[in-house]
Structure formats: structure tokens, C-alpha cells
Amino acid sequence: MTDLTNSPKLDSFWMPFTANRQFKSAPRMLATAEGMYYTDVDGNSVLDGTAGLWCVNAGHGRKQIASAVEKQLSTMDFAPTFQMGHNIAFDFATRLGEIAPRGDGKILDRVFFTGSGSESVDTALKIAIAYQRAIGQGTRTRVIGRERGYHGVGFGGISVGGLVNNRRVFPLLPGADHLRHTHDLEKNAFSKGQPEHGAELADDLERMVALHGAETIAAVIVEPLAGSTGVLVPPKGYLERLAAIAKKHGILLIFDEVITGFGRLGSPFASDYFGVTPDLITTAKGLTNGAIPMGAVFASRHIYDGLMHGPEGAIELFHGYTYSGHPAACAAGIATLDIYAEEGLLTRAAELADDWQEAIHSLKSAKNVIDIRTLGLVAGIELSSRDGAVGARAYDVFTDCFRKGLLIRVTGDVIALSPPLIVSKEEIGKIVSILGDAINRAS
Numbered sequence: 001m002t003d004l005t006n007s008p009k010l011d012s013f014w015m016p017f018t019a020n021r022q023f024k025s026a027p028r029m030l031a032t033a034e035g036m037y038y039t040d041v042d043g044n045s046v047l048d049g050t051a052g053l054w055c056v057n058a059g060h061g062r063k064q065i066a067s068a069v070e071k072q073l074s075t076m077d078f079a080p081t082f083q084m085g086h087n088i089a090f091d092f093a094t095r096l097g098e099i100a101p102r103g104d105g106k107i108l109d110r111v112f113f114t115g116s117g118s119e120s121v122d123t124a125l126k127i128a129i130a131y132q133r134a135i136g137q138g139t140r141t142r143v144i145g146r147e148r149g150y151h152g153v154g155f156g157g158i159s160v161g162g163l164v165n166n167r168r169v170f171p172l173l174p175g176a177d178h179l180r181h182t183h184d185l186e187k188n189a190f191s192k193g194q195p196e197h198g199a200e201l202a203d204d205l206e207r208m209v210a211l212h213g214a215e216t217i218a219a220v221i222v223e224p225l226a227g228s229t230g231v232l233v234p235p236k237g238y239l240e241r242l243a244a245i246a247k248k249h250g251i252l253l254i255f256d257e258v259i260t261g262f263g264r265l266g267s268p269f270a271s272d273y274f275g276v277t278p279d280l281i282t283t284a285k286g287l288t289n290g291a292i293p294m295g296a297v298f299a300s301r302h303i304y305d306g307l308m309h310g311p312e313g314a315i316e317l318f319h320g321y322t323y324s325g326h327p328a329a330c331a332a333g334i335a336t337l338d339i340y341a342e343e344g345l346l347t348r349a350a351e352l353a354d355d356w357q358e359a360i361h362s363l364k365s366a367k368n369v370i371d372i373r374t375l376g377l378v379a380g381i382e383l384s385s386r387d388g389a390v391g392a393r394a395y396d397v398f399t400d401c402f403r404k405g406l407l408i409r410v411t412g413d414v415i416a417l418s419p420p421l422i423v424s425k426e427e428i429g430k431i432v433s434i435l436g437d438a439i440n441r442a443s
């Protein structure tokens with residue numbers, strides 16, 4: 001038994017989105033990862049019910065990715081992409097372009113590389129504003145998000161995000177505003193798949209237009225399925241309606257697919273799944289199977305072309321990161337795409353979705369469960385909150401599951417599940433069994 005409780009070894013790492021003092025007094029330490037399992041520092045197996053942090057879609061320890069990265073690092077470790085190029089970045093962008101969503105006259109095969117989901121979001125917002133200006137719509141600088149949205153932690157992302165704890169301490173982008181969220185427990189609890197009620201909430205974008213003027217709004221950004229904020233599945237017809245209103249008013253539609261991109265719902269992108277094509281898509285996580293940090297913004301050709309103006313020697317977009325198109329990340333990404341293609345992982349969630357849905361909904365009778373939401377290989381299980389202690393009950397379930405060998409994720413009192421797309425039916429059964437027992441044990 002490795003007892004690291006309050007060990008000085010834990011002092012220096014200031015952990016993100018973590019209760020540092022609580023964690024350091026009762027640490028949970030992972031050591032290795034293979035397939036569907038982590039192993040902790042004491043050698044216990046932990047079934048990964050969350051694909052790490054929604055990112056390890058092809059499962060852990062993929063040798064193909066490791067050797068591609070190793071080969072790239074020993075061939076060329078780093079090269080700039082500012083006024084310079086290297087093959088692997090162009091190759092990876094081309095490969096991504098081949099699977100990029102297309103529809104409604106748009107093809108989203110122009111790819112801007114970033115280092116993370118947060119960077120992808122800020123990049124997409126900036127591209128949207130720059131594009132509007134480039135086409136003579138320079139008054140469109142306002143960006144619209146949605147309550148309960150999560151778009152990472154950059155200043156742009158928290159401004160359009162809708163989680164109060166991420167926002168209250170920090171100054172925000174002027175002019176950012178929010179649609180109402182789509183969560184309606186009263187009408188939609190225990191919906192299987194997309195809930196029936198709430199398409200009309202998309203009309204909030206009309207309210208924004210009426211309030212601010214369409215000529216001030218550059219873009220609206222939503223997660224097609226909101227993950228980090230508690231798994232909120234879009235009501236039937238909602239995304240279609242939102243896209244139509246955005247189009248009518250010349251507002252760009254951005255789908256934040258940092259979680260839904262790369263097969264989570266059973267199609268390569270949520271955009272494909274819902275049959276709604278936005279103008280920009282933000283991605284990260286499953287882009288490299290989580291192996292190397294990287295993000296990518298997919299832009300429709302008309303956005304890219306709209307910005308390719310002015311003297312040929314002029315930089316069209318004053319934006320980019322040292323690590324945009326990092327060779328090792330591109331190598332990891334290409335190997336990841338190969339695995340997705342060879343193993344059919346971008347559509348595997350569609351094959352498992354019915355079994356997944358039935359298995360997860362069997363938890364309906366567990367103690368304090370007030371809602372269950374499922375789509376593709378995602379689930380949200382909402383527990384009633386203890387009086388004056390939102391999140392405490394789900395946190396107890398989280399620590400209990402970990403002790404019993406299952407990794408889940410909790411936000412408030414919602415338990416979120418998103419296993420690697422290689423999960424077997426037996427492993428789904430195991431997730432449900434360990435989780436059900438833990439929920440029933442929680443007071």
C-alpha cells in the first residue's frame with residue numbers, strides 16, 4: 001500500500017479543477033493504463049468509465065500511436081508553422097478534411113490546429129469575428145453562448161460558457177450573451193435519446209437579435225450535446241431550428257465538438273449525427289486519442305476563403321500558437337485516425353447505443369436517481385442533491401466507485417459516463433453494476 005497522504009511529494013503540483021487540500025489528504029493515484037483499464041499505484045484495476053476525460057476514444061496504451069510519436073520525435077521533434085511548413089501537419093489536416101462534416105452547401109475541411117479544446121474555442125470565436133469583418137460586417141463582434149455551456153477556460157470560452165463557478169471571479173468579453181439552457185427535468189426526465197420538449201428554446205436566438213440587433217452578433221456557439229455541464233441532450237428539432245435562425249440573420253453557427261467529435265455519438269461528428277452543419281467546429285480530446293495535447297478548428301471553405309483577401313504577402317489572420325500543428329501531435333493524430341478507421345470506432349457507438357441505453361436506464365430505480373439521459377455512448381445520471389450540499393452525494397458515489405475499481409466523472413450531482421469506444425457489453429454491465437451499488441450505498 002502506497003500511502004501518499006499529505007506527502008510533501010504532492011505539494012508542488014497545483015491541480016486543475018481539483019479540491020487540492022482535500023485530494024492531497026486522500027489521494028487517488030493512477031499509475032498505468034491499458035485498453036479499458038487503469039491500474040492505480042497499489043496495483044488495483046480501475047475500469048475507465050470516462051475515456052480518461054472524454055478523450056481516450058480508442059482505449060489506452062495504443063502502441064501504434066506511441067510508435068508513430070516516437071518515430072516523429074526522432075525524425076523531427078519540433079518545427080515552426082509560422083511562415084514555415086512541414087509535411088505531417090499538411091497530411092493530418094488533409095486526413096481530417098476527408099472526414100470533415102459537409103452539408104447545407106458547406107464543407108468544413110479547412111483546419112486550424114491548436115493545443116487544446118480551450119484554444120480551439122478561442123480560435124473559433126476569433127475566426128468568426130475576423131470573418132465577419134472581412135466580409136464587411138465589422139459591427140458583428142458579439143458572441144452568444146448558452147447557459148450551462150462549457151467551452152473551456154480561456155477568456156473567450158468562459159465568456160460564452162454558462163457555468164457560474166467558472167465565470168464569477170473573472171472579467172468577461174464585453175457583449176457576450178446567452179441563450180437559455182435546454183434542460184427541462186419536469187417535462188423530459190428519463191428520456192431515452194433526444195427529449196421531446198424544448199425545440200422552441202432555440203428561438204432565444206431571435207430574442208438576442210431583437211435585443212442586440214443582428215448586425216452586432218458574429219456567432220453563436222453551442223455544444224450539440226453538452227457534456228461537462230451534466231450531459232444535456234438537445235431536444236428534438238432544437239439544433240435544426242437554431243441553425244435556421246442563425247443562417248437567417250447572418251450569424252455564424254459554431255458547434256463545440258470537443259467531446260462529441262470523433263465518434264462519441266456513433267457518427268464521426270455530432271454534426272453528422274444530427275444532420276446539422278455549422279460553419280465552424282471546435283475539437284480536441286479524441287483528435288489524438290488524448291495521447292498528445294492538441295486541438296483543431298474545422299472551418300467551412302467559405303470562412304477560409306472569406307479571409308483570404310488583401311495583398312498576397314499579408315498575413316490573413318493574426319492568430320496562432322507555437323504548437324499549432326506540432327509534429328508529434330500530428331503523428332499521434334494520424335495514427336489515431338488509422339485506428340479509428342481500421343476498427344470502425346467512429347461508428348461503433350451506434351452499434352452499442354441500444355444496449356448502452358437499456359443498461360444505463362436500468363439504474364432508474366436506484367436510490368435518489370431523478371433523471372437519466374443517454375445518447376450514443378454518453379450517459380448522465382442525475383441524483384437529487386443533499387440539502388445545502390450540492391454535489392456531495394455524487395462525490396461520495398465517485399470515491400466509492402473508485403475504491404471498487406470504476407472511474408466515473410461527476411459535475412454537481414450528475415454522474416457522467418463516456419467509456420472508450422472499444423468498451424464491450426460485459427464491461428458495460430460491470431460499469432452499471434459497480435455504479436448501481438455505489439449509488440444505493442450513498443446516503
Ligand SMILES: Cc1ncc(COP(=O)(O)O)c(C=O)c1O
Nearest residue numbers: 116117118150151152256258259
Ligand atoms: C465542449 C468542450 N469545450 C472545450 C473544452 C476545453 O477543452 P480543454 O480542457 O482541452 O481546454 C472542453 C473540455 O472538457 C469541452 O468539453
